[in-house]
Amino acid sequence: MGRDKAMLPFRGRTLAAHVASLAAEAAGSAVLIGDPVKYGRLGFPVLSDRSPGAGPLGGIETALSCTSADWNLVLACDMPALSTAFLCGLLGTAERLRPDALVPAGPSGRLEPLCAVYHQRSGRAFHEALDRGVRRISEALAALDMLTWKVDDSAWFENLNTPEEWISYARQ
Numbered sequence: 100m101g102r103d104k105a106m107l108p109f110r111g112r113t114l115a116a117h118v119a120s121l122a123a124e125a126a127g128s129a130v131l132i133g134d135p136v137k138y139g140r141l142g143f144p145v146l147s148d149r150s151p152g153a154g155p156l157g158g159i160e161t162a163l164s165c166t167s168a169d170w171n172l173v174l175a176c177d178m179p180a181l182s183t184a185f186l187c188g189l190l191g192t193a194e195r196l197r198p199d200a201l202v203p204a205g206p207s208g209r210l211e212p213l214c215a216v217y218h219q220r221s222g223r224a225f226h227e228a229l230d231r232g233v234r235r236i237s238e239a240l241a242a243l244d245m246l247t248w249k250v251d252d253s254a255w256f257e258n259l260n261t262p263e264e265w266i267s268y269a270r271q
Contacts, residue, residue, distance in 0.1 A: 104259060105138065105176040114259075115176040116141045125186035126172045130165075132158040150229055155213055156236050160229055163222030170194055175213035177258040185255055190216055192248055199224070199243035205253030212236045214256055 105115035112120075115131060115138065123129040123143070131138050135145040146165055150157030159173055172190055174181065193201035193216035202215040213236075221243050228239035250256075 103137075105133070107259075109179060113141060114179060116143070118174050118176050118178060118181065119143045121181050121183050121186055122172050122174055124183040125190055126168075126170075130162065131176075132161050153229055154234050156225060156234055156239055157229060159212075159217065159236065159239075160222060160225035163217055163219055163225060166219055166222075169219050171217050171219065173213065173215055173217055175258060177260075178214055178256055179259070180254050180257050181214065182255075189214075189248060192216075193218075196246055198246040200240060200245040201248050202240065202245055203248045203250045203256070205250055205256060207253065209253075210237070210240075210247065211256045212240060 105113060107114045109117045119129040119131060119141065129143050131141065131143050131145045132148050133145060135147060138145045146161055148157055149161040149164065153160075155175070162171060162173060170190060170193055172186060174186075189201065189203060198218070199221040200212075200215055200217045203211045205211065224242040225239045227242070233239060
């Protein structure tokens with residue numbers, strides 16, 4: 100994209116603030132993982148990534164190591180099509196079925212681990228993966244009691260990776 104997607108303007112605020120607001124509505128609170136100086140003005144608590152450079156796996160590990168909640172909704176900041184109702188359904192299903200992780204998959208079967216619910220106990224698998232030098236979320240998920248939540252519409256997970264995708268979506 101060439102710029103920080105989290106800070107893109109979206110519906111009167113930033114994309115990260117939009118997604119965090121959805122998470123807060125669904126889960127009761129939201130915490131951002133990243134640079135507190137950069138993201139601190141978005142109106143949500145910000146935790147420094149404990150494993151900078153480790154990518155999303157490091158962010159998930161940070162979130163799970165710092166949480167006091169049993170169930171944790173983990174979202175990428177670049178999924179503007181998410182809704183509170185969808186996230187409440189995902190969270191409610193995880194609480195009912197009680198796996199280590201509930202990861203949605205669209206019609207193609209592709210897992211969406213950056214729009215998932217993780218039990219706090221799953222943090223150990225992410226920590227151990229990082230200690231082994233693993234950076235792929237799928238490798239950490241393999242150590243968990245993970246359930247897949249089939250979703251008929253992959254539009255929920257549409258992320259914006261190019262300026263053209265952003266311009267097209269923002270005009271909708």
